Amino acid sequence: MRHWRFCFEALKDISHKYKVSLFEGDSFKIFRELNEKYHIQNVYSHQETGLQHTFARDIALKKFFKDQNIIWKESISNGVFRGLENRNSWEKKWLTFMNSEIVEIPESKLCFKASNEFTISDELKNDLNKNDPKKLSGGEKFAHKMIRDFLDSKVNSYFYNISKPHESRYFCSRLSPYLAFGCISTRQVYQRCKSIRDNSTVNKRSLDQFTTRLRWQAHFIQKLEMQVDIEYQNLNSAFNGIREKKDKKKFKSWKNGSTGYPLIDAAMRCVKESGYLNFRLRATVVSFLTHHLWQPWQPGSYYLAKMFLDYEPGIHYSQFQMQAGTTGINTLRIYNPVKQSLDKDPEAKFIKKWVPELSKLPTALIHQPWNITPMEEALYDFSYGVDYPKRIINHESEARNARERLWKIKKTDKSKYQGLKILSRHVNSRGRLNKG
Numbered sequence: 186m187r188h189w190r191f192c193f194e195a196l197k198d199i200s201h202k203y204k205v206s207l208f209e210g211d212s213f214k215i216f217r218e219l220n221e222k223y224h225i226q227n228v229y230s231h232q233e234t235g236l237q238h239t240f241a242r243d244i245a246l247k248k249f250f251k252d253q254n255i256i257w258k259e260s261i262s263n264g265v266f267r268g269l270e271n272r273n274s275w276e277k278k279w280l281t282f283m284n285s286e287i288v289e290i291p292e293s294k295l296c297f298k299a300s301n302e303f304t305i306s307d308e309l310k311n312d313l314n315k316n317d318p319k320k321l322s323g324g325e326k327f328a329h330k331m332i333r334d335f336l337d338s339k340v341n342s343y344f345y346n347i348s349k350p351h352e353s354r355y356f357c358s359r360l361s362p363y364l365a366f367g368c369i370s371t372r373q374v375y376q377r378c379k380s381i382r383d384n385s386t387v388n389k390r391s392l393d394q395f396t397t398r399l400r401w402q403a404h405f406i407q408k409l410e411m412q413v414d415i416e417y418q419n420l421n422s423a424f425n426g427i428r429e430k431k432d433k434k435k436f437k438s439w440k441n442g443s444t445g446y447p448l449i450d451a452a453m454r455c456v457k458e459s460g461y462l463n464f465r466l467r468a469t470v471v472s473f474l475t476h477h478l479w480q481p482w483q484p485g486s487y488y489l490a491k492m493f494l495d496y497e498p499g500i501h502y503s504q505f506q507m508q509a510g511t512t513g514i515n516t517l518r519i520y521n522p523v524k525q526s527l528d529k530d531p532e533a534k535f536i537k538k539w540v541p542e543l544s545k546l547p548t549a550l551i552h553q554p555w556n557i558t559p560m561e562e563a564l565y566d567f568s569y570g571v572d573y574p575k576r577i578i579n580h581e582s583e584a585r586n587a588r589e590r591l592w593k594i595k596k597t598d599k600s601k602y603q604g605l606k607i608l609s610r611h612v613n614s615r616g617r618l619n620k621g
């Protein structure tokens with residue numbers, strides 16, 4: 186519903202400019218009815234890189250359109266290309282696409298027969314109209330405002346703050362949901378960045394880090410475009426069979442933000458409410474789930490897909506697998522939740538906001554509440570295990586276990602062989618994109 190609401194806001198936004206019709210139900214049935222009514226000649230859409238079920242839907246629709254002599258014109262979305270076998274020319278293609286002219290279609294050329302018409306149930310309408318002040322609002326207007334604000338006043342401090350849980354919420358562009366749902370394109374954003382790059386006041390390093398990430402956006406979506414099963418299969422099959430069983434109790438603690446690790450708990454509570462975490466926190470909570478708690482990545486990825494307002498399947502599942510260590514080709518990163526907390530949130534600003542029950546403690550104890558002594562408990566009127574949960578695991582020993590288990594697999598011939606296959610398909614011959 187979080188995503189539908191964002192799309193609905195975006196549709197309402199463009200409904201002032203264009204005529205918008207919204208239908209609820211099976212797309213095949215809806216198109217059949219529309220065709221009976223309007224005798225459709227052309228269907229225009231972007232090329233969607235979705236999941237197995239949207240892929241199946243598209244195949245069925247393609248057949249229907251063909252049978253009805255309807256021409257379906259799909260345009261390239263954000264520099265992701267259909268039908269590639271490998272990545273050798275991908276980067277060049279992406280760059281050419283980013284630099285190509287953006288053509289504005291005159292409104293007079295768009296003649297819709299339908300009028301604004303939201304054919305949806307009252308229940309859905311009520312849900313869609315619910316406002317959530319903590320989340321970003323959807324729409325083209327907001328997307329353009331976000332990029333304007335970012336380039337006018339934030340970009341110079343962007344890279345310095347990108348990994349800080351609290352500050353990143355302000356200094357990062359926060360464009361991801363607008364890009365994911367098509368309120369703005371990476372090409373529009375890329376060209377705006379390019380137009381200001383030579384200004385003397387712009388911090389070029391910071392700006393370039395930002396535009397590199399626009400390329401990563403398409404790089405990851407391209408992976409799903411070329412291999413749809415990464416939604417549920419380990420990219421590297423040598424890692425099959427590890428972490429098969431979900432421990433309901435551990436998973437619940439992670440999901441609800443009650444693991445006893447303050448940074449993890451703050452992040453999980455924050456994403457539930459606000460729909461956003463910066464990259465480092467996303468990586469840290471996935472690392473905690475899959476390495477420290479040794480849980481399968483799939484249930485975690487489905488849960489966070491629902492929570493992230495910017496849910497973009499191609500980025501989401503590729504990143505999840507990278508952080509879970511199931512690609513076999515990326516550096517194995519097991520983020521230490523205490524070190525991350527001390528390094529990236531030294532004053533515990535982020536933790537205090539999302540885990541307020543720890544606020545009365547001094548900062549050192551906020552990061553590691555298990556160090557509290559009985560005397561300090563009395564002094565701060567805080568009962569460890571009552572006011573805040575005891576930690577459910579020991580992060581140091583669990584990280585050691587996970588590292589040993591994963592390295593053992595990573596070193597096998599099977600993993601190396603699979604790794605070569607993955608590299609030849611998803612990484613260009615110079616291997617540079619591997620970093621993303």
Ligand SMILES: Cc1cc2nc3c(=O)[nH]c(=O)nc-3n(C[C@H](O)[C@H](O)[C@H](O)COP(=O)(O)OP(=O)(O)OC[C@H]3O[C@@H](n4cnc5c(N)ncnc54)[C@H](O)[C@@H]3O)c2cc1C
Nearest residue numbers: 357358359360361398401402464467468495496497501504
């Ligand atoms: C486990 C995990 C899941 C993720 N799931 C998603 C997801 O569903 N949707 C999503 O858009 N991003 C996802 N990301 C990538 C990244 O965390 C977000 O794109 C970023 O935090 C969005 O914030 P921003 O718009 O302020 O980014 P900025 O730092 O301002 O970057 C600008 C744009 O570049 C792109 N971008 C930035 N970082 C990355 C990255 N590491 N990989 C790919 N593209 C990037 C995004 O489109 C982003 O909007 C995920 C990362 C991890 C570790």
